[in-house]
Amino acid sequence: MYLPCGVFNENYRTDMRVVRHREHWFLGLVVALVLLYLILFANDYYLGLANLIGITLISAFGLQILTGFAGQLSIAQAAFMAVGAYASAILTEDIGLSFWLAVPCASLCAGLAGILFGWPSLRIKGFYLIMATFAAQFIIMYFIGTTFSRWTGGYGGHVAPPPNFFGYEIDNERSWFVLIFILVIVGNFFFLNMKRTKMGRAFVALRDNDLAAEVTGLNLARYKLAAFFLCCLYAGVAGALYAHWQQIVMPEGFSLDKSMFYLGYLIVGGVGSIPGVYFGVIIIILLEELLVVGIGSLSATYPAASSYIAPAQNIVFGLVIVLFLVFEPRGLAHRWEVFKTYYRSWPFPYVATQK
Amino acid sequence: MLDLIYTIITGVFIGSIYGLIALGFVIINKSTGVLNVAQGSLVMIGAFICLLFSVQIGVPFFLAVILTLIVSFFLGMLLDRVLFRPMIGQPHMGVLMMTFGLLWLLDGMVVFVWGADNYAFPKVLPSAALFIAGMRFTHELLWSFIVATVLMVALLLFFRYSRTGVDMRAVADDQQAAQAAGVPVKFNYSVAWGIGTVVASAGGILLGVVTFVFYGLGMIGMKVLPVVILGGLDSIPGAIIAGILVGVLENLAGSYVEPYIKGIKEVAPFFILMIILLIKPHGLFGQERIERI
Numbered sequence: 001m002y003l004p005c006g007v008f009n010e011n012y013r014t015d016m017r018v019v020r021h022r023e024h025w026f027l028g029l030v031v032a033l034v035l036l037y038l039i040l041f042a043n044d045y046y047l048g049l050a051n052l053i054g055i056t057l058i059s060a061f062g063l064q065i066l067t068g069f070a071g072q073l074s075i076a077q078a079a080f081m082a083v084g085a086y087a088s089a090i091l092t093e094d095i096g097l098s099f100w101l102a103v104p105c106a107s108l109c110a111g112l113a114g115i116l117f118g119w120p121s122l123r124i125k126g127f128y129l130i131m132a133t134f135a136a137q138f139i140i141m142y143f144i145g146t147t148f149s150r151w152t153g154g155y156g157g158h159v160a161p162p163p164n165f166f167g168y169e170i171d172n173e174r175s176w177f178v179l180i181f182i183l184v185i186v187g188n189f190f191f192l193n194m195k196r197t198k199m200g201r202a203f204v205a206l207r208d209n210d211l212a213a214e215v216t217g218l219n220l221a222r223y224k225l226a227a228f229f230l231c232c233l234y235a236g237v238a239g240a241l242y243a244h245w246q247q248i249v250m251p252e253g254f255s256l257d258k259s260m261f262y263l264g265y266l267i268v269g270g271v272g273s274i275p276g277v278y279f280g281v282i283i284i285i286l287l288e289e290l291l292v293v294g295i296g297s298l299s300a301t302y303p304a305a306s307s308y309i310a311p312a313q314n315i316v317f318g319l320v321i322v323l324f325l326v327f328e329p330r331g332l333a334h335r336w337e338v339f340k341t342y343y344r345s346w347p348f349p350y351v352a353t354q355k
Numbered sequence: 356m357l358d359l360i361y362t363i364i365t366g367v368f369i370g371s372i373y374g375l376i377a378l379g380f381v382i383i384n385k386s387t388g389v390l391n392v393a394q395g396s397l398v399m400i401g402a403f404i405c406l407l408f409s410v411q412i413g414v415p416f417f418l419a420v421i422l423t424l425i426v427s428f429f430l431g432m433l434l435d436r437v438l439f440r441p442m443i444g445q446p447h448m449g450v451l452m453m454t455f456g457l458l459w460l461l462d463g464m465v466v467f468v469w470g471a472d473n474y475a476f477p478k479v480l481p482s483a484a485l486f487i488a489g490m491r492f493t494h495e496l497l498w499s500f501i502v503a504t505v506l507m508v509a510l511l512l513f514f515r516y517s518r519t520g521v522d523m524r525a526v527a528d529d530q531q532a533a534q535a536a537g538v539p540v541k542f543n544y545s546v547a548w549g550i551g552t553v554v555a556s557a558g559g560i561l562l563g564v565v566t567f568v569f570y571g572l573g574m575i576g577m578k579v580l581p582v583v584i585l586g587g588l589d590s591i592p593g594a595i596i597a598g599i600l601v602g603v604l605e606n607l608a609g610s611y612v613e614p615y616i617k618g619i620k621e622v623a624p625f626f627i628l629m630i631i632l633l634i635k636p637h638g639l640f641g642q643e644r645i646e647r648i
Contacts, residue, residue: 128584130392131632138621139622260459310466317459318463321453322438
């Protein structure tokens with residue numbers, strides 16, 4: 001971690017502080033102003049887009065813990081979100097629990113599902129683990145779609161009522177924006193110093209060399225399952241938010257494509273980096289939206305154009321992933337680091353030792 | 356009893372196609388070390404290329420098939436050259452993500468060009484069903500079984516006797532030693548991708564003949580993943596046997612468990628996958644690698 005000249009770690013408290021120096025204050029101010037602007041002046045369209053980004057961010061945080069920190073690959077993130085979404089929808093609509101209780105319960109459900117399907121990770125890794133989560137995606141979605149359709153409503157979907165905050169109904173984009181971004185900040189906060197905790201260090205050791213980690217006395221099974229649990233907690237919260245935000249849950253919203261997209265966000269942003277999550281999610285979702293708007297504007301002249309939106313998104317997304325892997329496998333987060341180094345050593349760039 | 360036998364036999368027929376597709380996956384993995392998640396998409400694109408030739412351009416069906424196989428060979432070589440050669444030496448996750456990128460790209464392109472409609476190949480086989488020992492089979496299923504078997508045997512012979520096949524086995528066994536002995540490794544990578552794509556296309560055409568040519572072929576092709584896990588990622592006989600096993604188990608689940616648990620037929624391969632991963636992660640015939648720190 002590069003710090004500008006004159007910033008020292010004198011004790012653990014300064015080491016752990018979130019805001020360290022002038023640039024951090026500046027960036028924080030910019031982010032706060034953007035958020036404030038969105039809350040006060042943006043219209044529903046932009047707020048909706050921001051809400052989608054926020055929910056995706058929460059889920060991507062979870063995957064970053066699992067994949068970026070603990071090195072376990074998962075392509076079932078959308079299915080775990082679905083568990084959270086359906087659990088929350090059923091708890092609020094059918095059982096009558098309050099939203100504020102249902103969301104923690106739902107995220108716990110998703111976490112337990114994560115432990116269940118993360119179980120194979122105790123014996124396998126890499127491609128085999130991808131396959132286990134791949135199976136999890138199909139099994140969970142088929143159970144939700146057909147086997148348990150009595151409770152979940154099957155492919156027709158299930159209603160999720162909007163939450164109520166002391167008599168104030170959260171059902172418009174603006175109030176959702178506030179709720180979602182409070183949760184994004186909380187979620188980010190929890191994993192900000194993750195790498196410094198005992199668990200975080202264990203995860204990194206596990207990622208870098210699991211055999212060596214085991215030899216040094218790390219309980220691999222415990223930490224692997226913990227990583228899956230944490231990842232799915234985030235996924236569960238994101239899924240529940242998505243359900244109540246949309247006010248209806250459909251199995252189509254949590255397909256295999258969506259799951260794979262989450263890995264794509266990390267690739268574009270940078271695996272194992274916190275700013276990387278923001279870069280990946282924001283840039284890809286904006287790119288997709290740009291395609292929707294671009295092709296949508298064509299459909300005024302060519303009515304058939306709108307049916308090309310989904311495949312065009314796939315093509316562009318695939319291209320972005322492929323190009324990133326060929327030209328910048330470390331993701332945008334690495335570019336960001338390079339930029340920061342350049343900025344700090346500006347008049348004398350040859351002084352900086354670029355990693 | 357007859358029902359059971361019938362279910363098993365149709366399972367074997369469908370399973371032979373799975374086995375063929377899995378063979379393509381194993382060939383690519385064995386010689387280049389790339390675990391190609393996009394194999395299902397290659398299956399789909401093969402079927403659509405054949406559709407392009409046979410229906411949209413109007414070439415006679417058998418010629419169209421041959422043209423498709425040639426085109427897919429070069430497509431595979433192109434994929435290797437453009438996408439996977441830069442990834443040599445990159446971490447496994449990157450290579451895996453590359454195949455995901457390929458998957459999105461191919462899926463998107465197919466839907467972009469052909470939409471989400473169902474198409475059919477021109478009829479070349481008699482549509483009347485065939486009765487063998489009181490059991491009803493369609494010509495398509497029977498022929499695809501025969502073609503899949505012939506192709507599998509041809510591939511086995513290719514690896515056993517041809518110069519390129521032997522080279523490819525050498526590269527798969529020890530890349531550096533093979534290179535030192537004068538085997539053109541990069542060329543072999545390209546050929547492996549070419550053959551893997553050809554095999555996938557052949558599987559796609561067979562699936563297209565048995566069912567339709569549609570977007571979902573990619574999803575059916577995805578069943579190759581449970582198959583290769585069951586058979587072992589680097590075992591050619593394993594892929595064939597596991598393909599047939601998965602086909603049979605899926606059919607059995609469809610006939611005998613479906614009435615009790617709805618939708619089990621589609622997920623059955625994934626349950627098998629999960630169980631295999633828990634019990635014997637390296638599959639029936641896979642090689643277990645011992646790791647050093």
